[in-house]
Amino acid sequence: MIDLLIHNQTEEQKENLEQMLRKNADVLSKAQAGEAQYADSLGWLDTREWAGEDMLDRLEALAREIRGNADAFVLIGVGGSNNAARSVVEALKQEDGPEIIYAGNTLSPHALRKMLAQLHGKSVYIDCIAKNFETLEPGASFRVLRKFLYDTYGAEAPKRIIATGTAGSTLEQLCTENGYTFLEFPVNVGGRYTAMTSVGLLPMAVAGIDIRALVRGAEDMQRTLRSRGFEENTAYRYACLRNLYYELGYRVEMLASFEPQFRWFYKWWEQLFAESEGKENKGIFPVTGEFSEELHSLGQFIQDGPPIMFETFLDVEKQNASLMPEPDGIQDYFDYLNGKDFWEINKAAYHATVAAHSRKLPCLTLKLGELDAYHFGQMFYFFQFACYLSARIMGVNPFDQPGVEAYKKWMFDALGK
Numbered sequence: 001m002i003d004l005l006i007h008n009q010t011e012e013q014k015e016n017l018e019q020m021l022r023k024n025a026d027v028l029s030k031a032q033a034g035e036a037q038y039a040d041s042l043g044w045l046d047t048r049e050w051a052g053e054d055m056l057d058r059l060e061a062l063a064r065e066i067r068g069n070a071d072a073f074v075l076i077g078v079g080g081s082n083n084a085a086r087s088v089v090e091a092l093k094q095e096d097g098p099e100i101i102y103a104g105n106t107l108s109p110h111a112l113r114k115m116l117a118q119l120h121g122k123s124v125y126i127d128c129i130a131k132n133f134e135t136l137e138p139g140a141s142f143r144v145l146r147k148f149l150y151d152t153y154g155a156e157a158p159k160r161i162i163a164t165g166t167a168g169s170t171l172e173q174l175c176t177e178n179g180y181t182f183l184e185f186p187v188n189v190g191g192r193y194t195a196m197t198s199v200g201l202l203p204m205a206v207a208g209i210d211i212r213a214l215v216r217g218a219e220d221m222q223r224t225l226r227s228r229g230f231e232e233n234t235a236y237r238y239a240c241l242r243n244l245y246y247e248l249g250y251r252v253e254m255l256a257s258f259e260p261q262f263r264w265f266y267k268w269w270e271q272l273f274a275e276s277e278g279k280e281n282k283g284i285f286p287v288t289g290e291f292s293e294e295l296h297s298l299g300q301f302i303q304d305g306p307p308i309m310f311e312t313f314l315d316v317e318k319q320n321a322s323l324m325p326e327p328d329g330i331q332d333y334f335d336y337l338n339g340k341d342f343w344e345i346n347k348a349a350y351h352a353t354v355a356a357h358s359r360k361l362p363c364l365t366l367k368l369g370e371l372d373a374y375h376f377g378q379m380f381y382f383f384q385f386a387c388y389l390s391a392r393i394m395g396v397n398p399f400d401q402p403g404v405e406a407y408k409k410w411m412f413d414a415l416g417k
Helices: 013-024 025-033 036-042 055-068 083-092 109-119 135-161 170-178 198-206 211-223 234-247 260-277 297-304 342-359 373-395 402-415
Strands: 003-005 072-076 099-103 124-132 161-165 181-184 252-257 286-288 310-314 365-370
Touching: 003 083, 003 234, 013 025, 013 109, 025 373, 036 402, 055 181, 055 198, 072 109, 072 135, 072 198, 083 260, 083 286, 083 373, 099 135, 109 135, 124 135, 124 198, 135 161, 135 402, 161 170, 161 198, 170 181, 181 198, 198 211, 211 373, 234 310, 234 342, 234 365, 234 373, 252 260, 260 286, 260 373, 310 342, 310 373, 365 373
Parallel strands: 072 099, 072 124, 124 161, 161 181, 252 286, 252 310, 310 365
Antiparallel strands: 003 365
């Protein structure tokens, strides 16, 4: 399970947290039960609703076919349609499978031409993921990539096209009319909560990820968070701490770690909290820090800038690689590293950073046992549930995103839709 550490917490801060925990205990009990008012958005709350055995069997079979025939697999999606899959694929992908290429997340012609150039001479499959098939970025990329496939494979192209969309949508109709494989995008799950559905699981499986381990991790975290009371529920404590810091005037949360494998997980986390909480002129702005590199840039602001943020570190307990900076006979003045592993050096940087930053601003650490598929599943469920709780304590709807739609009217008007 994921453990929560609070650094340099005073007795007054402890008492304030206990008051917050008791005050909002009903938020936890209602979320554990699943609130009727959000029934159309809580399909993720029970992991197995959209990741049951039949679905896992189907996704694994489809992934085996793609892995056996494809050199490249293009994931067409934007935001919640690709962030979860990309975070796991880029952290854990196996080298023996097809190259995973991303599209549908930009309207830049330079980026789109660069993406197409990667496909020439390769055996290509695509998956267009769009809950709302009116979204411009994936729709436009799907058109470009379909043409590429038909130009390359002719009548065989439909066998290489998969689409994941809402049942009864125009995307399903397009698949039916043209013989494409169709997967269901759950109608009761918002895009940013879809890691444990066909949206996230098929691309992960194509990349060689053990999706059953991922689902087990989420399911184990679900059992824990939906059964434990407010005094021992880690996700609830994290949600209360976020709101406590918010009440104290902190408007920014930085999620940071010393492991580059989290690079794309940051994108998923940023969307989850920004889109869920940023409403009614409320919300904690989510930013991320990739350390130790960004200690040499962002670190200056964190240490000596205005006190506007609190920091949450992700720390992995089990060592996942080893390398020693062995001496080579040249005097380079780094002999203090002799006999040390980079894992140990990196941990020293983490502990030093926590010690320095926690004297300036509130700092938390979320500790997970290992960086593998099982623990990614735990993280997805942990943060989804914590986000649900945090938004409810803050007094906003965790599941809608009215602001995302604001720019689209102007864009569609400009394009003559």
